Amino acid sequence: MSEWLTWLAAPLSSDHLFMWRAVLMCGLLGVSASLLGCVLVVRRLSLMGDALAHSLLPGIGVAWLVCGTSVTALLAGGVVAGLMTALASALISRLTRLKEDAAFAALFITLFAAGVVLVSRLGTPIDLMHFLFGNILGLGDDDLALAAGVSTATVTVFALFYRSILLECFDPAFHRASGGWSAATHLGLLALTVLNLVAALHALGSVLAIGLFMLPAVSANLWCDRWGRMLAWAASYAVVGSIVGLYISYQAHLASGPCMVAVLGGGFLISSLISPSHGLMRRWRRSTVHHREGTAERCAQPGGPEAGL
Amino acid sequence: MSPAIVHFDDVTVCYGRRPAIHHLTASWPAGSMVALMGPNGAGKSTLLRALLGWQPLATGRITIAGSPVADARPRIGYLPQRTLVDWDFPVSVRTVVEMGRFPRRGAFHAFTAADSQAVDAALDEMGLTQVQDRQLAVLSGGQQQRTLLARTLSSGADIVLLDEPFVGLDPASVADLIHRLRTWAGQGRLVVAALHDIALARRCFDQALLIRTHLIAAGPIAEALDDHHLAEAYGSDYATPHAASAAEGALHDHGDH
Numbered sequence A: 001m002s003e004w005l006t007w008l009a010a011p012l013s014s015d016h017l018f019m020w021r022a023v024l025m026c027g028l029l030g031v032s033a034s035l036l037g038c039v040l041v042v043r044r045l046s047l048m049g050d051a052l053a054h055s056l057l058p059g060i061g062v063a064w065l066v067c068g069t070s071v072t073a074l075l076a077g078g079v080v081a082g083l084m085t086a087l088a089s090a091l092i093s094r095l096t097r098l099k100e101d102a103a104f105a106a107l108f109i110t111l112f113a114a115g116v117v118l119v120s121r122l123g124t125p126i127d128l129m130h131f132l133f134g135n136i137l138g139l140g141d142d143d144l145a146l147a148a149g150v151s152t153a154t155v156t157v158f159a160l161f162y163r164s165i166l167l168e169c170f171d172p173a174f175h176r177a178s179g180g181w182s183a184a185t186h187l188g189l190l191a192l193t194v195l196n197l198v199a200a201l202h203a204l205g206s207v208l209a210i211g212l213f214m215l216p217a218v219s220a221n222l223w224c225d226r227w228g229r230m231l232a233w234a235a236s237y238a239v240v241g242s243i244v245g246l247y248i249s250y251q252a253h254l255a256s257g258p259c260m261v262a263v264l265g266g267g268f269l270i271s272s273l274i275s276p277s278h279g280l281m282r283r284w285r286r287s288t289v290h291h292r293e294g295t296a297e298r299c300a301q302p303g304g305p306e307a308g309l
Numbered sequence B: 001m002s003p004a005i006v007h008f009d010d011v012t013v014c015y016g017r018r019p020a021i022h023h024l025t026a027s028w029p030a031g032s033m034v035a036l037m038g039p040n041g042a043g044k045s046t047l048l049r050a051l052l053g054w055q056p057l058a059t060g061r062i063t064i065a066g067s068p069v070a071d072a073r074p075r076i077g078y079l080p081q082r083t084l085v086d087w088d089f090p091v092s093v094r095t096v097v098e099m100g101r102f103p104r105r106g107a108f109h110a111f112t113a114a115d116s117q118a119v120d121a122a123l124d125e126m127g128l129t130q131v132q133d134r135q136l137a138v139l140s141g142g143q144q145q146r147t148l149l150a151r152t153l154s155s156g157a158d159i160v161l162l163d164e165p166f167v168g169l170d171p172a173s174v175a176d177l178i179h180r181l182r183t184w185a186g187q188g189r190l191v192v193a194a195l196h197d198i199a200l201a202r203r204c205f206d207q208a209l210l211i212r213t214h215l216i217a218a219g220p221i222a223e224a225l226d227d228h229h230l231a232e233a234y235g236s237d238y239a240t241p242h243a244a245s246a247a248e249g250a251l252h253d254h255g256d257h
Helices: A002-012 A017-042 A046-055 A057-067 A071-095 A100-122 A125-133 A141-160 A162-170 A172-177 A182-223 A227-252 A256-274 A286-299 B044-051 B069-075 B093-099 B113-125 B141-155 B171-186 B198-204 B227-234 B241-256
Strands: B006-015 B018-028 B033-037 B059-064 B076-079 B159-163 B190-194 B207-212 B214-220
Touching: A002 A017, A002 A227, A017 A046, A017 A141, A017 A162, A017 A182, A017 A227, A046 A057, A046 A071, A046 A100, A046 A182, A057 A071, A057 A100, A057 A125, A057 A182, A071 A100, A071 A141, A071 A182, A100 A125, A125 A182, A141 A162, A141 A182, A162 A172, A162 A182, A162 A227, A162 B093, A172 A182, A172 B076, A182 A227, A182 A256, A227 A256, B006 B044, B018 B044, B018 B059, B018 B207, B033 B044, B033 B171, B033 B198, B044 B159, B044 B190, B044 B207, B059 B069, B069 B076, B076 B141, B093 B113, B093 B141, B113 B141, B141 B171, B159 B171, B171 B190, B171 B198, B207 B227, B214 B227
Parallel strands: B018 B214, B033 B190, B033 B207, B076 B159, B159 B190
Antiparallel strands: B006 B018, B006 B059, B207 B214
């Protein structure tokens, strides 16, 4: 028991401020990134989120070259790059025969390559590694301040506009037909996604950042049949999984960011196997499930329409 | 509430510079079942989009009981095509029906007892009370369609627009859905469905609006869907009785699968 406590406490000793910062980052961004991951998953925008993360690189790269590690500049560079990718792909898909996903794929890989060229020409190989895979043990106070702001904003928006977000994710046509702010909700969620990606960049880099968004969300989708539960499950799993990954990387001397994402991914693989209602195990239990659904079907026959409204 | 009468007056809708609907004038009376028909690309969806206020009008105006559409939005209930709904989405039947009350409560206000009663009544009328806590994917096609109907019911809409509501339903579910829609029309609602099945329209609907970018025929179903009008909408092959019955048979078979 006391060995476990020592193991747990060792990385968080008072001279390990970098670990405190890393754990705090996992807590802050784990919650907000996984909420947005849930939106991306149910709206079938998972690959677009990935593409968006990659395309931020040149914007961040230019900002870093011009202004150094100023958080405001990095944020501005990332937001500009993200917006330009989204706008340019929308324009290309409207003005040429290409569909939007094809335009997005072509643009993001072009921008990603340009970003890598830029950073590798003007920085060191270490800089490039940090841009691609992050440096969660080298976070500064301004990184945490940005993450805290973005995370608070995201959680607040989800709490205040829970109904609008649910409607927009489930049935945008109905949302729009009933007078909701469908377009504003959609754009707002995309903007929050870009902000969270930028905030996660220093920690996880443009290649790994999307792992903190998608892996908790797809795992939660395998376990939960209610939207609210899926959000809560994803947020909890993101925080716990990323901190476990961080601990393992510390104790086993492994690269931190990849270790965190690998742990989250391991949980996803296990979920896809053992989730009772939506995992691969379901196939083995198919006959019993079908039997149960058949029974429910017979119980639910309409008793005939009744008047009186 | 004044009767749910929709009136189109000289309506033209354009995509870019290409008109999708030309100078259409027609009325849909309250308490009727209207079949909105025409070949692919005839402008059926465009007309529904215009009525929902999603598509600006190049000419003319659309009124609901004499008022502009924008003022009567809560009266319109819209059911998207079945294939456009993500039935795997993590929500219960009851939550979907509750969505019908969201527009009334806005983003922040809590549900009242009246809201819960409206949701309970809608679930009950659609025979979904026993499956209200289930996720949508485990329901039958008919139950899924009734879930969307119950959402419309809980919203209090009295103008119901359905886009291809019968596609992918088995014959028993089609019959059940028709029966429920007819009940609604009998209660004074206006039910409008975009559909392709001419035989089904003739059998179960009162009114038709037949279009092919312009108005071909509007009015009582038998007159609006006579051979002459159908030939004008779908091409001259359709006019010969043999081809017509063969095509109807094919459509009917298609609907059964």
